[in-house]
Amino acid sequence: MLVAPSILSADFGHLATDVIAICEGGCDFVHVDVMDGHFVPNLTIGPVVVEAVAKAATKPLDIHLMVENNNFFVELFAPLKPEFISFHIEEEKHPHRLIQKIRSYGIRPAITLNPHTPPEAIEFLLEDLEMVLLMSVNPGFGGQKFISSVLERAKRLKQLIEKRNPACLIEVDGGVNDGNIKMLEEAGVDVVVAGSFVYAHPEGVNAAISALK
Ligand code: DX5
Ligand code: ZN
Numbered sequence: 001m002l003v004a005p006s007i008l009s010a011d012f013g014h015l016a017t018d019v020i021a022i023c024e025g026g027c028d029f030v031h032v033d034v035m036d037g038h039f040v041p042n043l044t045i046g047p048v049v050v051e052a053v054a055k056a057a058t059k060p061l062d063i064h065l066m067v068e069n070n071n072f073f074v075e076l077f078a079p080l081k082p083e084f085i086s087f088h089i090e091e092e093k094h095p096h097r098l099i100q101k102i103r104s105y106g107i108r109p110a111i112t113l114n115p116h117t118p119p120e121a122i123e124f125l126l127e128d129l130e131m132v133l134l135m136s137v138n139p140g141f142g143g144q145k146f147i148s149s150v151l152e153r154a155k156r157l158k159q160l161i162e163k164r165n166p167a168c169l170i171e172v173d174g175g176v177n178d179g180n181i182k183m184l185e186e187a188g189v190d191v192v193v194a195g196s197f198v199y200a201h202p203e204g205v206n207a208a209i210s211a212l213k
Contacts, residue, residue, distance in 0.1 A: 001185055003212045004029035004062050004171070005205070006195035007053065008044065008142045015049070016056035018205075022198065025206040026213070029062040029083060031173070031193045036067040039091055040140035047076050054080050064112060064173065064193075066139045067091070070098055078105040086110035086133045086171075089122055099128045110171070114139065115147050119157035126164040131191070132157060137174030142195040146175030151187045158188030178211045 005027050010018035019030060032050055037043035045053075054061055060083030067073045070087040077085060085102050089095055089111050102109040108130035111122055115135050122132065134153055137144035154170055161168045172184055173193035184192060192212060201208035 001181065001189070001213055002028040002169075002191040003198075003209050004031040004191055004193045005198040005209065006031040006033055006142060006173070006193050008033045009195035009199035011199075016052065018199070019053050019056040020058075021205050022209065023056075023058040025204075025209045027059055027198075027209055029191070030057045030059050031062045031064060031195075032082070034063060034065050034067060034073060034077070035140065036069075036073075038068045039088065040066045042140045047080065050077065050080055054082075060084075062086075062110075062171075062191075062193075064133065066112075071101070074098065074102055074105075078102075078107060081105075082107055084108045084110045084131055086112045086131065088112045088114065088139070090114050090117060095122075095125055096128065099125065103128075112139075112173075113153070115149065119153055119160055123160050123164065126161060126168055129165065129168050131169040131171055132161075133171040133173055133193075134189075135174055136172050136176065139174075144175055146177075146180055148180075151183055154184065154187035154189050161188075176212070181212050 005022040035044040099109040110131035112133040136150040169190040171191035176194040177197040198208040
């Protein structure tokens, strides 16, 4: 299982230290939640802060856009050369065009689906995608309860992926912990995002990342 801790649960007063900790603790990607206060009822960080995160990180960034104007934010974050940029399908009229744009920057394109969105919604985009992110909470905040219907969505997505583009990864984000990771793995999930489980773990981030792996 690949693990992408979400820095939304880090201590923003010591952000570089907390980014270094997860990288040294064996994470695979650094998950960065970008919220605009419009698509979701929360506001997080822009390119100035993410640039500092990129400087501290020794692992690639996985940028999760939760914004209304995807095109604008893709242009804003592309110069930071993240590994992935994902955008929400619910907020994009021209997803195929935006996928091509992300790829033109040398960044791996991904699409995120809210808890109500069936995987079939993106079936005909799969061959152009590197990853699909399934939300297992409503986007906007860390520390929420896991919505277990994501397991069925992951299984259905896995079948579509096997047919259309077996190299495409499945990522799940929200409420992930050591109690549901096994079910996620059995459902075909490749990458998990975990915020509060990693940063609030009583034995520290290394123990949390090892427990998930
Ligand atoms: C929610 C974010 C998540 C969140 C996960 O909108 O996309 O990445 O930080 O936090 P936990 O793991 O605490 O649910
Ligand atoms: Zn996220």
